[in-house]
Amino acid sequence: MARYDSLLDACGGTPLVGLPRLSPAVPDGAPPVRLWAKLEDRNPTGSIKDRAALFMVRAAEEAGRLRPGDTILEPTSGNTGISLAMVAKLRGYRLVCVMPENVSTERVQLLRMYGAEIIFSPAAGGSNQAVATAKQIAAEHPDWVMLYQYGNEANARAHYETTGPELLHDLPTITHFVAGLGTTGTLMGTGRYLREKVEGIQVVAAEPRYGELVYGLRNIDEGYVPELYDATVLSRRFSVGTRDAVLRTRQLVEVEGIFAGFSTGAILHAALAVAHEAVRDGRRADVAFVVADGGWKYLSTGAYGGTLADAEDALDGQLWA
Amino acid sequence: MAIEVRIPTILRSYTGGAKVVEGTGDTLGDLLADLDSRHAGLRGRLVTEAGALHRFVNVYVNDEDVRFLGALDAKLSDGDSVTILPAVAGGAFGFAAAAAIAQHGAATAIASHAGRRAAGVAR
Ligand SMILES: Cc1ncc(COP(=O)(O)O)c(C=O)c1O
Numbered sequence: 001m002a003r004y005d006s007l008l009d010a011c012g013g014t015p016l017v018g019l020p021r022l023s024p025a026v027p028d029g030a031p032p033v034r035l036w037a038k039l040e041d042r043n044p045t046g047s048i049k050d051r052a053a054l055f056m057v058r059a060a061e062e063a064g065r066l067r068p069g070d071t072i073l074e075p076t077s078g079n080t081g082i083s084l085a086m087v088a089k090l091r092g093y094r095l096v097c098v099m100p101e102n103v104s105t106e107r108v109q110l111l112r113m114y115g116a117e118i119i120f121s122p123a124a125g126g127s128n129q130a131v132a133t134a135k136q137i138a139a140e141h142p143d144w145v146m147l148y149q150y151g152n153e154a155n156a157r158a159h160y161e162t163t164g165p166e167l168l169h170d171l172p173t174i175t176h177f178v179a180g181l182g183t184t185g186t187l188m189g190t191g192r193y194l195r196e197k198v199e200g201i202q203v204v205a206a207e208p209r210y211g212e213l214v215y216g217l218r219n220i221d222e223g224y225v226p227e228l229y230d231a232t233v234l235s236r237r238f239s240v241g242t243r244d245a246v247l248r249t250r251q252l253v254e255v256e257g258i259f260a261g262f263s264t265g266a267i268l269h270a271a272l273a274v275a276h277e278a279v280r281d282g283r284r285a286d287v288a289f290v291v292a293d294g295g296w297k298y299l300s301t302g303a304y305g306g307t308l309a310d311a312e313d314a315l316d317g318q319l320w321a
Numbered sequence: 322m323a324i325e326v327r328i329p330t331i332l333r334s335y336t337g338g339a340k341v342v343e344g345t346g347d348t349l350g351d352l353l354a355d356l357d358s359r360h361a362g363l364r365g366r367l368v369t370e371a372g373a374l375h376r377f378v379n380v381y382v383n384d385e386d387v388r389f390l391g392a393l394d395a396k397l398s399d400g401d402s403v404t405i406l407p408a409v410a411g412g413a414f415g416f417a418a419a420a421a422i423a424q425h426g427a428a429t430a431i432a433s434h435a436g437r438r439a440a441g442v443a444r
Binding site (some may be wrong): 205209219220221222223224225231234235236237238239240241 | 331332366375376377378379381384385386388389404406407408409
């Protein structure tokens with residue numbers, strides 16, 4: 001057990017647990033293929049985003065951009081907002097979040113509980129609209145500080161300095177790292193660190209594939225790639241549909257007792273794909289993947305019960321991860 | 322058997338509204354050329370003049386991003402499934418929770434009010 005001076009000091013240092021039941025069986029005499037889950041739901045507010053939030057706020061403080069009493073503005077519909085709200089509360093800042101209207105009520109309740117103020121952007125414009133809205137609001141309030149997680153190097157650095165070293169320490173034989181692709185901070189930071197230290201490491205991205213509404217741009221040129229993204233850090237990138245993500249999320253709790261959010265199901269789907277390829281090729285593999293958050297915030301979707309088809313319908317057109 | 326290609330909403334003007342079309346080719350480049358012969362203009366939206374995939378277009382073969390499989394040189398086989406999607410921040414924002422279906426009506430009402438407010442702020 002460990003003791004910390006404050007909640008902020010208890011960020012990171014999450015457990016890495018083996019998944020003996022979900023790891024694929026290998027033929028007699030073949031090298032082992034093992035899956036390992038990094039339990040990021042064991043962070044102060046329950047998601048991997050605590051790491052990024054803490055690093056981004058610290059970096060802004062060190063650069064003199066943030067002073068006590070300042071207002072932080074961030075486009076975020078979820079975990080980053082909750083993490084920033086907690087950090088802002090403990091360090092003495094006000095937080096305003098801009099988020100698309102089609103997020104779960106749990107998220108809104110959690111953000112308000114932690115003391116954040118919320119400005120909704122229309123679902124129709126999707127996430128791009130929320131980023132655009134936040135940028136406009138920032139221009140109108142030059143004294144507000146936008147940390148802008150999509151382009152903030154401290155987001156990726158949090159994982160370069162903490163997630164990566166923790167993984168290598170706990171699993172020196174790691175062969176694959178699998179995580180979700182959102183702002184890309186987790187994969188860029190952890191991926192760069194592991195590439196420097198582990199020869200031949202495979203860095204694998206899983207991104208959610210949503211219903212059509214989410215891709216409803218008017219023009220290809222309205223597309224968006226986070227500034228942090230550098231494709232050379234990745235080895236492979238999978239797009240995982242709702243059905244596969246839901247199936248894997250349920251399998252994880254049924255078989256290994258880990259209750260996670262749907263992005264983790266998408267990540268597990270990609271992790272299983274690379275694990276099965278290793279079995280087929282008769283190669284040893286230690287596949288570490290990220291459990292980005294717990295399932296609590298998604299219970300109201302109803303997608304943990306009923307048939308898979310019902311769950312898929314329930315999440316269609318929604319942002320589920 | 323041919324290769325099934327899923328077309329995103331914004332490009333369906335090139336496929337007469339079809340969500341899914343079929344084509345043939347040994348590589349992604351060949352497939353796009355084949356598609357363009359029946360759906361003129363489609364290829365031009367996906368490939369730049371310099372001959373690379375457009376920055377804001379993602380193409381997946383059996384759910385895997387072709388940029389890591391050789392891009393336009395990615396090998397294809399009969400029965401493969403190709404998905405074309407615009408790059409959106411959905412990947413990122415998407416890591417937001419789904420609106421509860423039960424509460425969707427109420428949430429939409431509140432949100433469209435808030436949306437107007439946000440639009441007002443943005444103006
Ligand atoms: C639940 C969940 N999974 C995955 C991600 C993706 O992580 P990142 O933003 O570091 O790419 C996020 C954050 O965006 C998240 O909240």
